[in-house]
Amino acid sequence: MNLEAKVLNGFERLSEALKSLLWEKAKVHGISPIQIQLLVFISNHKIDICNVSYMAKEFNVTKATISDAVRVLIKKEYLEKDFSPNDNRRYNLFLTESGSELVKDISNYANPVYNQLKLFSNTELNGAFDVISKLIYKLNQENIIQVQRTCYNCKFYKGDLNSTHYCNLLEKELKNQDIRLDCKDFES
Ligand code: SF4
Structure with a gap:
């Protein structure tokens, strides 16, 4: 196997490791990995990009997948909608207080990898x-x-x-x- 193929293989293994860490956190809180990713994204970015279309591109998934995840997060009171003053079909999303609390707890899901990198x-x-x-x-x-x-x-x-x-x-x-x-x- 040449070096390029080995590096690629390494990326795949790391991606699996990160996914599995994300799953562990998701199980504890009863939410899905994509829901965790949305909450962390929304907590770290300006509200004007926190909408369904942008996040579908960001995570390379369909708008329907993001809409479903958002619906659940709103129902669980982790997210709220901020409607556009000019068009009441358009909205951006922001974290509620309990959403912010949850993010504090879950955003460290990759710490085992981070701690190894520090070495x-x-x-x-x-x-x-x-x-x-x-x-x-x-x-x-x-x-x-x-x-x-x-x-x-x-x-x-x-x-x-x-x-x-x-x-x-x-x-x-x-x-x-x-x-x-x-x-x-x-x-x-
Ligand atoms: S070049 Fe752009 S992306 Fe890079 S630090 Fe400056 S503003 Fe940020």
Whole structure:
């Protein structure tokens, strides 16, 4: 097996491990993994992107899947709708107080992986991050990852994928490890 195939195999194994950690948390709270992912996403992002269409693209699933999960989360009083003043069919979602409490408890589901990562050196982590951030960008270019808010795809980014990076919003040079995968200031 060549190195590319081994790395790919490693990604598959890691993805399975993360899914299984997510399932463990989901079972404890009686909600599904996609419901956990929605709650964590909503807690970390601006309300204007917390709607069914955007989150369907974010998680590469259908709008119907997101709508079903949202319906359950609203029924359980973890989410509420914020309707658009101009169109009462459009709404964004925000966490209720009990939704925020739940997120505090579940968002650490990946800690076993995080704790292992802390044992690697900065050089090793920088190398891994460099490959992963560029891979995400390239898969987005091929429409395999539909949504991404990384520097490489941002209107404020100036530079070359393989050499220097500069953010025109922050007005500073970015090192490889400063590249953001999910920036709140991202604009396409
Ligand atoms: S605004 Fe954020 S995503 Fe855009 S280049 Fe600057 S740091 Fe990167």
